[in-house]
Amino acid sequence: MHSFEARLLGVDQGEVTLFTDYETGGSMWTGHGARARRTRVAFARPFVAPPVVHVSVTLWDFDQSTNARGDLAAEKVDAAGFEIVFRTWEDTHAAQLRVGWIALGPLPNPDDWDLG
Template sequence: MGIDRGSQLLFSDFANDGAMWAGEGHRDIRVLITFSERFVTPPVVMVGMSMLDVANDANTRVDISSDNVTETDFEIVFHTWGDTKVARARADWMAFGEVADDDDWDVP
């Protein structure tokens, strides 16, 4: 079994008045993460918020998840809606799965 992990700034929209900071409608962002080592099969991936900077004049509505998990990479998906204004967000992630080993047998 192998474990890979990391931290990723997803966006920082307050400085340039980006879409997440505009606070209107349905907004998604996808960030591709590449594992440091290939897994034998797609691993189990856990994603969580490690920093969330939001405006205080509206409800905080956020959803974070992983998607399109393969042996080599996955996407972090951040979603907000309504009038929520998100200035910036960072996610931490961890992947657990089978990795190749020098002692593995390759029997044809």
């Protein structure tokens, strides 16, 4: 569990199309074995500390002739942003993937003094 000492809780959210490999013949659509795709997301404004980030699939398009295997995660979370990472393996063919995200964390309080 995370606890935030700030009196101001910020919420940021968005959606990212991670890939559309069927259009370009990219590796997620045509490849085999371990593959990954990552994208850096910047928050609308920085948090005071790394927020809690949740990611979820909002659109997926997989080839029906193979198993749909995937691992979706938020990685390298810091106060300014994070990376969305999708991994697949074996013979899975992913045509496209869109990911929604939400971040919750502390914002600067206007009553805080900066003595540095």
